[in-house]
Ligand SMILES: N=C(N)NCCCC(=O)O
Ligand SMILES: [Zn+2]
């Protein structure tokens with residue numbers, strides 16, 4: 001039997017320290033199929049800092065999550081063992097060393113991960129880690145920004161560059177890379193040309209509006225096929241009305257309803273890992289952003305629970 005969250009009929013949900021969704025810690029259950037892990041790191045940002053406080057805020061906001069997901073018809077915490085693996089300690093003064101320790105820590109957790117950031121820099125070591133297990137992965141990247149820029153002030157490892165580095169390193173499958181929710185001013189037309197050259201397809205925020213959630217989801221599913229899939233969600237994919245608490249907000253974004261519905265449309269995909277990044281609580285109001293991020297993370301956990309593969313099952317039984 002899998003150990004689920006603290007029963008909120010026995011212990012009020014506002015009591016005790018916060019783990020994600022009030023789940024047990026990984027060290028309390030010994031093993032997990034899916035682990036939620038925080039990466040409080042924001043030294044890679046180009047504008048407003050503060051995402052280092054994202055994991056704690058998302059855990060706090062996740063106290064109200066309940067164990068059954070009606071949209072996906074799954075009780076994720078019953079179906080598989082989900083646990084909170086705590087935070088990865090990443091050096092705030094040395095980005096290269098932080099990236100190395102995130103990669104090592106991700107490798108060391110024997111479970112599929114839903115990572116809570118942290119700025120988008122952390123996607124690179126997380127992609128390296130999933131690629132080590134599964135080979136180059138398909139990527140669904142939800143973001144206002146391309147994050148395929150080359151360097152900032154000569155620095156290669158930043159929150160605006162992880163997906164270019166991932167392509168260069170061969171850890172992603174260039175036949176199956178998509179951005180969703182892109183919008184806002186760029187540095188120049190060449191940003192789009194270079195992004196296309198790297199292999200990305202783009203569904204803009206306007207595509208979500210005009211083509212709608214169903215068609216967008218169909219396009220994404222076709223592009224992914226049955227490849228191992230990594231889902232990376234920069235919370236700034238949401239409109240600042242739905243996620244003000246982030247470092248580089250852009251007007252004209254998705255609603256949280258649209259994002260959650262697109263995610264639910266991914267049921268059946270072979271998701272091998274996911275992240276929710278760029279929650280910066282200091283700019284938040286009424287926990288809007290951390291509540292949205294906690295629901296996004298809950299949907300990702302639910303999708304991972306649903307897509308438990310036979311090899312995962314056999315490991316679970318052995
Ligand atoms: N929020 C992320 N990940 N990237 C933003 C980069 C924005 C910029 O280059 O101005
Ligand atoms: Zn972004």
Ligand SMILES: [Zn+2]
Pocket residue numbers: 120143145147159234278
């Ligand atoms: Zn981003």
